[in-house]
Amino acid sequence: MFNLLIHEIRSRWRAILGWGFGLILFGAVYISIFPGLFEQLQSLKDLSVYKLVGMRLGSVEGYMASVVLVYIPILLCIYCIIASTSTLAGEEDNGTLELIVSMPLSRGQILTAKAIALSGVALFIMIIASIGNAFILAAIKIDNPINVTPFGLFTALMSSLPLALVLIMIGFFLGAILPNHRLSATVLTIFFIASFFGENIAGMVKSLEPIRYLSLFNYYNTTETIFTDGAQLSDIVILLGIAAVFFILALICFQRRNITVGAWPWQRGKITD
Amino acid sequence: MSSEIIIQTNDLSVYYGAHRGIKDLNLSVQKGEVFGFLGPNGAGKTTTLRTILDIIHPTQGSATLFGLDSQKDGAAIRERISYLPGELSLYPSMKASYFLDLLVSLQKNKLDDSYLEQLLERIGLDPSRKMKEYSHGNKQKIGVVAAFMGKKELIILDEPTLGLDPLVQQTVLELVQEVKDEGRTVFLSSHNLKEVQAVCDRVGIIQNGELIKTEKVETLINQQFKRLEIHFRKEPPPDAFAIEGVKEISRDGNLILFEVSQDLDRLMEKAAPYGIIDIETKAVSLEEIFLAFYGPHNTGGKNV
Numbered sequence: 001m002f003n004l005l006i007h008e009i010r011s012r013w014r015a016i017l018g019w020g021f022g023l024i025l026f027g028a029v030y031i032s033i034f035p036g037l038f039e040q041l042q043s044l045k046d047l048s049v050y051k052l053v054g055m056r057l058g059s060v061e062g063y064m065a066s067v068v069l070v071y072i073p074i075l076l077c078i079y080c081i082i083a084s085t086s087t088l089a090g091e092e093d094n095g096t097l098e099l100i101v102s103m104p105l106s107r108g109q110i111l112t113a114k115a116i117a118l119s120g121v122a123l124f125i126m127i128i129a130s131i132g133n134a135f136i137l138a139a140i141k142i143d144n145p146i147n148v149t150p151f152g153l154f155t156a157l158m159s160s161l162p163l164a165l166v167l168i169m170i171g172f173f174l175g176a177i178l179p180n181h182r183l184s185a186t187v188l189t190i191f192f193i194a195s196f197f198g199e200n201i202a203g204m205v206k207s208l209e210p211i212r213y214l215s216l217f218n219y220y221n222t223t224e225t226i227f228t229d230g231a232q233l234s235d236i237v238i239l240l241g242i243a244a245v246f247f248i249l250a251l252i253c254f255q256r257r258n259i260t261v262g263a264w265p266w267q268r269g270k271i272t273d
Numbered sequence: 274m275s276s277e278i279i280i281q282t283n284d285l286s287v288y289y290g291a292h293r294g295i296k297d298l299n300l301s302v303q304k305g306e307v308f309g310f311l312g313p314n315g316a317g318k319t320t321t322l323r324t325i326l327d328i329i330h331p332t333q334g335s336a337t338l339f340g341l342d343s344q345k346d347g348a349a350i351r352e353r354i355s356y357l358p359g360e361l362s363l364y365p366s367m368k369a370s371y372f373l374d375l376l377v378s379l380q381k382n383k384l385d386d387s388y389l390e391q392l393l394e395r396i397g398l399d400p401s402r403k404m405k406e407y408s409h410g411n412k413q414k415i416g417v418v419a420a421f422m423g424k425k426e427l428i429i430l431d432e433p434t435l436g437l438d439p440l441v442q443q444t445v446l447e448l449v450q451e452v453k454d455e456g457r458t459v460f461l462s463s464h465n466l467k468e469v470q471a472v473c474d475r476v477g478i479i480q481n482g483e484l485i486k487t488e489k490v491e492t493l494i495n496q497q498f499k500r501l502e503i504h505f506r507k508e509p510p511p512d513a514f515a516i517e518g519v520k521e522i523s524r525d526g527n528l529i530l531f532e533v534s535q536d537l538d539r540l541m542e543k544a545a546p547y548g549i550i551d552i553e554t555k556a557v558s559l560e561e562i563f564l565a566f567y568g569p570h571n572t573g574g575k576n577v
Contacts, residue, residue, distance in 0.1 A: 003378035003379055004379060011364075094362055095361075096362050096364055098358050098360075098362070099356075099361075099376075101327075102326050102354075102356040102358070103351060103376065103380065104352035104380055105351075106347065106348045109348075256330065258328075259328045260323060
């Protein structure tokens, strides 16, 4: 199992570097332009469209939290959606999973190795991105004193990792239960978008307040307080708990799955030979 | 060949919703034999292999390998098996050498490096390139090497020579023969009936998901039907041999070729009045047997 885990991580080293440095670049653009745009953004801060996407432009801290701490994790989550649904469902679609499950490993070992590996890859990407963005913040000259230190930015970015882990495990679960990669990726993408906008809309419309609890983003702090108070432990526990539940569900479904058949659980598709 | 049973299926059935995969399949493969598995596309060959390997779960029935349950003891069983899938898919950007190393690393048994070198040389494969750079035939060679390199007790091959040139096909058959000579077992699913006839001890014939015949290759060929060429003294009339189980294949004057699927008494009785100068038995190939089972006028091989 360990060798499969190592292989899974090794096979993604390009993704680790590409996404890690890509996210540094992304953060660099948004962090470095802020001092120059601060006054212009003040006049736009009350626009609903910004509230819809959760952007708070009134202060450096608010901007950092609502832009850098949202969009970098969102990009990481997009990678996790692509990678997790490609891992089981995608490998089954392209036929490589058949050979892996014919190896002397239990399905539990295969799934565990892949889940740990992909979680590790997300961790490496986020470490690279967080360190890079912390350095950029340290290098940028901001006239007024701010409550965001490079270390604060690093820890705040790292606190988004549980969110990525949840998406990885849901991706595995969908890959184990749905007929193919495309459907798994579509369902997870829709869920992710609904989760993101659901949280912001619920924040704007009082009557929709209760649906906040259904959104993953409700358990990820993107307000200025994260730079001073850090992430809520309860939020991290909830997200890790959700990830654990979906990992167990993925394990159960993967054990039962007829590999290579590709169909809904109640009607496992056509006969291939 | 030993009497030890390596593969045993008991009423093994797989359904995909309303579709039939395989139905009440009962077969056994003994240690040291090369068992051929024949059937047209969609008959259930690959489904059987995948079910035995626990890639697909049976709807009912069970399979045991080395006396172990295919579902409960899957990992332990697969430690003793290597498998070449019929539709081999490889990681495009992975080097063949890395792929082979990966497969070895996922198993407990150590690899005999000198045997791997020997295999690569015999098959004619340079493993230093990426998968996407190989032709279809070369990818199949990688699969063949992967299947044989571990020297497993049971090798399951699904169309192993598909896409290979005749020389490499011959090498694969030699490898199968060597496995047999070492007392190991091969389960071979193939459409290439010449290779099945060349290396298999027994064959199972599957049709519409049901195993309709399991027989030694030699017995199958000899018992299923015979071809007789009779040289008559005087030419019999066209309807002289309208007998059940006897078919006139060709006629050249006094020389007639018959296909007979029952005892020869009735044919001899009808032939005697025309004077028999000579009778020659013609060899029947497994391919002809197969066509008798599955051809357009198939009668399940019972009344050809």
